[in-house]
Amino acid sequence: MNELHPVAVTVNGTPYERHVEARRLLVDFLREDLGLVGTHIGCEHGVCGTCTVLMDGESIRSCITFAVQANGHELMTVEGLAADGRMHPLQEAFWEQQGLQCGYCTPGMLLRAKELLAENPDPTREEVREAVASNLCRCTGYQFILDAVLEAAKVIRHEAAASVEPARVAQEV
Amino acid sequence: MKPASFVYHAPATAAETVATLTELGEEGRVLAGGQSLVPLMNFRLAQPAHLVDINRVEELDYVRADDGSLAIGARARQAALERSSEARSLAPLLVEAAKWVAHPPIRHRGTVCGSIAHADPAAELPAAMLAQGGEVVIAGGAGERRVPFASLFLGPFSTALQPGELLKEARAERWPDDTGHAFVEVARRHGDFAVAGAAALVHMDGPVIARVALALFGVAATPVRVGEAERLLQGSSGSEDEIREAAEVAVRDLTPSSDIHGSGRYRIQVARSCIRRALREALTSARRHNG
Numbered sequence: 001m002n003e004l005h006p007v008a009v010t011v012n013g014t015p016y017e018r019h020v021e022a023r024r025l026l027v028d029f030l031r032e033d034l035g036l037v038g039t040h041i042g043c044e045h046g047v048c049g050t051c052t053v054l055m056d057g058e059s060i061r062s063c064i065t066f067a068v069q070a071n072g073h074e075l076m077t078v079e080g081l082a083a084d085g086r087m088h089p090l091q092e093a094f095w096e097q098q099g100l101q102c103g104y105c106t107p108g109m110l111l112r113a114k115e116l117l118a119e120n121p122d123p124t125r126e127e128v129r130e131a132v133a134s135n136l137c138r139c140t141g142y143q144f145i146l147d148a149v150l151e152a153a154k155v156i157r158h159e160a161a162a163s164v165e166p167a168r169v170a171q172e173v
Numbered sequence: 174m175k176p177a178s179f180v181y182h183a184p185a186t187a188a189e190t191v192a193t194l195t196e197l198g199e200e201g202r203v204l205a206g207g208q209s210l211v212p213l214m215n216f217r218l219a220q221p222a223h224l225v226d227i228n229r230v231e232e233l234d235y236v237r238a239d240d241g242s243l244a245i246g247a248r249a250r251q252a253a254l255e256r257s258s259e260a261r262s263l264a265p266l267l268v269e270a271a272k273w274v275a276h277p278p279i280r281h282r283g284t285v286c287g288s289i290a291h292a293d294p295a296a297e298l299p300a301a302m303l304a305q306g307g308e309v310v311i312a313g314g315a316g317e318r319r320v321p322f323a324s325l326f327l328g329p330f331s332t333a334l335q336p337g338e339l340l341k342e343a344r345a346e347r348w349p350d351d352t353g354h355a356f357v358e359v360a361r362r363h364g365d366f367a368v369a370g371a372a373a374l375v376h377m378d379g380p381v382i383a384r385v386a387l388a389l390f391g392v393a394a395t396p397v398r399v400g401e402a403e404r405l406l407q408g409s410s411g412s413e414d415e416i417r418e419a420a421e422v423a424v425r426d427l428t429p430s431s432d433i434h435g436s437g438r439y440r441i442q443v444a445r446s447c448i449r450r451a452l453r454e455a456l457t458s459a460r461r462h463n464g
Binding site for chain 1: 178207215
């Protein structure tokens with residue numbers, strides 16, 4: 001019953017290998033076995049979305065996925081957003097636009113928003129609303145979260161344009 | 174809470190899956206997307222002794238045209254149905270229904286066949302399949318058998334599947350390309366299970382309805398086809414009066430239960446509106462095709 005199973009995953013670019021019970025939830029694996037406590041546990045039955053992580057680029061609920069099912073897959077958690085000591089534009093925008101109060105839902109919101117912007121770099125407010133409907137926030141009333149995602153989208157679009165056509169964008173700015 | 178311990182099996186092929194399930198019998202349960210089963214396990218409402226995880230079974234991951242039907246393998250995600258161009262052309266009603274299932278993070282994991290096997294009476298995909306018509310392929314120790322959607326759903330969370338069997342494939346019937354379809358649902362919040370909903374398909378022969386399917390969900394112990402209302406519409410022009418009469422007939426014998434999401438009477442009201450809307454929408458698109 002309590003047999004241990006090997007789980008080899010890449011999280012935020014770093015490979016890990018652990019042996020866990022089959023009943024180990026992915027969220028507990030990340031927090032307890034890998035020490036990546038940025039991913040939060042909320043409702044523990046797939047409703048609230050605070051445990052959202054990206055598996056092979058797709059958002060999933062890590063509280064209703066077993067760690068053994070992630071074996072061989074690539075994960076991204078909130079710890080993987082910042083790079084080279086610089087916050088991700090989404091993190092910057094959530095800070096600037098007051099997209100959080102208690103912060104409990106923020107890791108899930110950030111990853112769901114990251115997925116949205118990867119699929120749709122220029123979403124309407126309605127599309128952002130629809131996308132984050134999968135995640136509950138009990139403080140902000142969502143308006144500032146929508147502001148933050150739209151602000152980040154703008155920044156990311158500018159950065160992408162700048163890396164392609166540095167001269168033209170500099171002129172526009 | 175956390176799930177109770179279980180023995181984990183991760184077969185690599187469909188044959189190995191069926192052999193393992195057959196051997197385990199009542200003790201074993203299939204783990205597909207886990208989006209309904211794992212919450213139940215976290216609450217310890219379900220404590221299966223053995224889980225047979227089909228997520229490594231690549232051969233069951235498909236949504237494809239097959240012999241005039243749309244075939245959906247046991248491991249195909251709801252998101253795959255939603256994105257499938259073949260599903261869009263062969264059975265667009267199912268694509269519409271998939272969009273109503275929870276939210277994208279759930280649909281990335283949840284499977285179409287898992288939703289059918291789970292048989293939640295308020296779920297979208299079982300009702301959409303029932304309207305569309307077709308059958309499921311069930312694999313067990315004695316080989317494969319086929320069960321039409323019309324006789325698959327026996328009660329809340331209960332189907333014709335026996336212990337030790339795998340719902341290996343769902344096969345949705347193809348309707349003519351100029352068929353009109355509509356999927357209408359009312360839920361407290363988008364992404365929740367339905368208070369009530371309706372799925373409709375309408376095929377016109379000139380000015381009259383040649384064939385119609387109407388399935389309801391959230392209003393009975395299983396998703397239901399309302400045959401009497403369908404017969405009433407068949408051969409009619411689908412006028413507003415006929416739509417209203419069909420909706421009355423469709424809800425007449427329903428006795429939905431009351432819960433925190435709505436009373437039985439409220440569910441009837443909602444169902445009646447959903448049916449009217451679904452029929453109007455399906456008729457409009459069918460007429461446009463015929464236009």
